[in-house]
Amino acid sequence: MLEIKDLRVSFHTYSGEVQAVRGVDLTVPDDDITAIVGESGCGKSMTAQTVMRLHDMSITEIKSGEILLDGKDLLRLTEKEMQQIRGKEVGMIFQDPMTSLNPTMTVGAQITEVLLQHAPKDARGKSTLSKAQAMEQAVSLLREVKLPDPERRVRQYPHEFSGGQRQRIMIAIAMACHPKLLIADEPTTALDVTVQAQILELMRNLQTTHKASIIIITHDLGVVANFAKHVSVMYGGMIVESGTTLQIFQDPQHPYTHSLLRAIPRKGMDKAQELTVIEGTPPDLVKPPQGCPFADRCECAMRVCKDHLPPVYTHQAGHTCRCWLMDPDCPPELRNKERG
Amino acid sequence: MRGAVKLKKYLLGRVVVALVTVFIVITLTFVLMHLIPGTPFNTGNTNMDPDALAQLEANYGLDKPIFEQYLIYLNNLLHGNFGTSITYTNRSVTEIILRSFPVSLDLGLRAMIFGIIAGLLLGIEAALHHNKFIDRFSTVVAIVGISVPSFVLGTLLQLVLGLWFSGWVKTVFHTDFQLFPIARWESFRYTILPSFVLSLGSIASITRMMRSSMLDVMSQDYVKTARSKGISERAVTWRHEIRNALLPVVTIIGRMVGNLCTGSFVVENLFAIPGLGKYYVNSVTARDYTLTMGLTIFYAIFIVTSTLLVDIAYGFIDPRISLAGRKR
Numbered sequence: 001m002l003e004i005k006d007l008r009v010s011f012h013t014y015s016g017e018v019q020a021v022r023g024v025d026l027t028v029p030d031d032d033i034t035a036i037v038g039e040s041g042c043g044k045s046m047t048a049q050t051v052m053r054l055h056d057m058s059i060t061e062i063k064s065g066e067i068l069l070d071g072k073d074l075l076r077l078t079e080k081e082m083q084q085i086r087g088k089e090v091g092m093i094f095q096d097p098m099t100s101l102n103p104t105m106t107v108g109a110q111i112t113e114v115l116l117q118h119a120p121k122d123a124r125g126k127s128t129l130s131k132a133q134a135m136e137q138a139v140s141l142l143r144e145v146k147l148p149d150p151e152r153r154v155r156q157y158p159h160e161f162s163g164g165q166r167q168r169i170m171i172a173i174a175m176a177c178h179p180k181l182l183i184a185d186e187p188t189t190a191l192d193v194t195v196q197a198q199i200l201e202l203m204r205n206l207q208t209t210h211k212a213s214i215i216i217i218t219h220d221l222g223v224v225a226n227f228a229k230h231v232s233v234m235y236g237g238m239i240v241e242s243g244t245t246l247q248i249f250q251d252p253q254h255p256y257t258h259s260l261l262r263a264i265p266r267k268g269m270d271k272a273q274e275l276t277v278i279e280g281t282p283p284d285l286v287k288p289p290q291g292c293p294f295a296d297r298c299e300c301a302m303r304v305c306k307d308h309l310p311p312v313y314t315h316q317a318g319h320t321c322r323c324w325l326m327d328p329d330c331p332p333e334l335r336n337k338e339r340g
Numbered sequence: 341m342r343g344a345v346k347l348k349k350y351l352l353g354r355v356v357v358a359l360v361t362v363f364i365v366i367t368l369t370f371v372l373m374h375l376i377p378g379t380p381f382n383t384g385n386t387n388m389d390p391d392a393l394a395q396l397e398a399n400y401g402l403d404k405p406i407f408e409q410y411l412i413y414l415n416n417l418l419h420g421n422f423g424t425s426i427t428y429t430n431r432s433v434t435e436i437i438l439r440s441f442p443v444s445l446d447l448g449l450r451a452m453i454f455g456i457i458a459g460l461l462l463g464i465e466a467a468l469h470h471n472k473f474i475d476r477f478s479t480v481v482a483i484v485g486i487s488v489p490s491f492v493l494g495t496l497l498q499l500v501l502g503l504w505f506s507g508w509v510k511t512v513f514h515t516d517f518q519l520f521p522i523a524r525w526e527s528f529r530y531t532i533l534p535s536f537v538l539s540l541g542s543i544a545s546i547t548r549m550m551r552s553s554m555l556d557v558m559s560q561d562y563v564k565t566a567r568s569k570g571i572s573e574r575a576v577t578w579r580h581e582i583r584n585a586l587l588p589v590v591t592i593i594g595r596m597v598g599n600l601c602t603g604s605f606v607v608e609n610l611f612a613i614p615g616l617g618k619y620y621v622n623s624v625t626a627r628d629y630t631l632t633m634g635l636t637i638f639y640a641i642f643i644v645t646s647t648l649l650v651d652i653a654y655g656f657i658d659p660r661i662s663l664a665g666r667k668r
Binding site for chain 1: 470560561562564565566567568569570571572573579580583584587657658659660
């Protein structure tokens with residue numbers, strides 16, 4: 001189980017310190033799929049990369065927080081210990097399959113690299129896995145991700161594959177050592193819609209056969225609805241609403257979640273009808289707002305929202321929301337306005 | 341083996357193109373040489389008797405129509421005959437090349453090897469420690485290497501290391517041994533200063549190129565992928581970053597081979613090295629048609645060949661480039 005507690009991450013730019021992640025709490029249960037949704041720059045990728053500690057150390061700074069993987073705080077591990085986690089206990093898939101494979105290495109070499117790295121060592125510190133055995137495993141991994149003709153293709157280079165095929169190879173690399181947790185950072189964003197569905201299907205199948213859990217980062221609510229069991233909605237560096245997919249889609253509480261759902265184009269929509277958009281822009285995280293980050297764009301914003309950050313309220317079991325409308329003292333007519 | 345057949349076809353095509361290139365070089369040089377006013381025996385002001393002059397020119401066939409001269413020259417070339425030098429009487433161009441080119445090649449190779457090693461190391465270190473001391477140091481080296489002419493740097497080194505340093509050695513150790521001799525080309529220690537001076541330009545450009553190429557590669561997604569596998573930082577650097585960063589650098593190294601190995605007039609002159617550079621410059625001022633032509637053709641062949649070799653090597657280094665355009 002992965003638990004993120006009060007994670008705060010900043011990075012330094014010329015214009016100042018960007019507080020990208022401002023107190024994220026997230027629990028990812030075992031054997032399950034959790035989605036983090038939000039628009040660009042809301043801190044979702046940063047959160048995911050911090051779990052792997054893959055952020056650029058020279059400009060980012062972890063202000064506070066814990067990332068507990070089965071009780072072990074990943075933020076306190078040394079770089080050497082962290083290398084034992086990466087690829088072995090946590091695997092990662094990136095957004096753009098066209099650029100995330102090394103162009104000068106065969107895909108076989110790229111898969112065996114992770115296998116050989118994490119193969120158990122014998123008493124003399126030599127790997128118990130030979131290169132030939134690793135190559136065989138790479139072939140069966142490619143077969144598992146449904147890449148046709150794996151014996152031949154394992155010796156080919158990334159430029160000889162399509163985007164969808166490359167993402168399958170990335171999945172093979174990430175799953176090679178049977179990690180407990182797979183982090184997928186926008187894994188389908190760069191792909192055609194038909195290929196998207198196949199990749200998600202593949203990930204779901206692997207998740208059930210390997211009993212792993214998946215964190216999927218996306219801005220696509222369609223991906224969430226079909227794929228994830230739990231959803232956390234991020235905005236302005238924090239999680240504003242969290243619950244099961246059913247709870248979020250059927251009974252959204254936060255005005256931001258509402259607006260997001262309203263902005264999805266629907267089948268049978270009148271062509272003349274304009275899509276609902278959320279007016280305004282996300283907050284500047286160099287100078288993050290004191291109060292609720294969404295207050296400036298929120299139709300239901302009250303005076304309190306500008307000045308005070310709302311606490312996390314529990315709506316139902318497993319369904320939490322960071323919004324003043326949830327406060328017991330909030331007048332009910334205001335609360336109903338957002339549903340209007 | 342379809343691939344091998346296609347590769348042969350590709351190489352054949354390249355050789356044909358190379359021959360055409362050399363032919364154009366021959367023709368152009370021939371025309372340009374004869375366009376320069378004066379002849380080998382009369383560069384403008386001569387007191388020679390007109391009859392004697394005509395006799396001399398007739399001896400060398402310079403009285404014939406220019407097109408005929410061109411055809412005769414081409415015919416000689418086809419028989420592997422570069423002709424005899426006009427200024428260095430009784431020495432054939434081939435002999436001059438055979439005697440002097442090895443020295444230039446030796447100097448050039450030393451400068452290249454040193455330049456490549458130093459440039460790559462400096463560029464890699466600069467990128468790995470971006471914006472730190474070594475990075476700024478590499479910038480200084482690059483600027484100095486590109487902007488300071490070799491005769492300034494060479495003279496300075498001769499003064500500081502050749503004179504002052506050996507003077508100091510003499511007073512302290514009472515020996516005449518010179519670690520950095522000022523001139524001549526005899527044993528290894530004679531080669532140190534000229535090779536270094538000649539290599540500085542390549543160090544500068546390789547450093548800059550490698551540094552920016554490394555920085556570019558280091559921010560690539562596949563480096564993040566490599567890191568996400570849990571391999572050590574050293575493996576990330578060597579297996580993923582350096583290998584990919586080398587690709588663009590190989591191209592400029594290829595271009596340098598020709599420049600460095602065909603002899604540098606300035607460095608060879610400064611250190612009294614008996615290389616080809618001196619002959620080349622002198623032959624032009626002396627209107628030594630045969631020598632200029634011979635050396636130009638020789639350089640052209642050398643550069644065309646080294647470019648071809650680099651292109652072939654590129655096909656092996658970068659799997660995305662297939663020389664024969666073959667489909668797998």
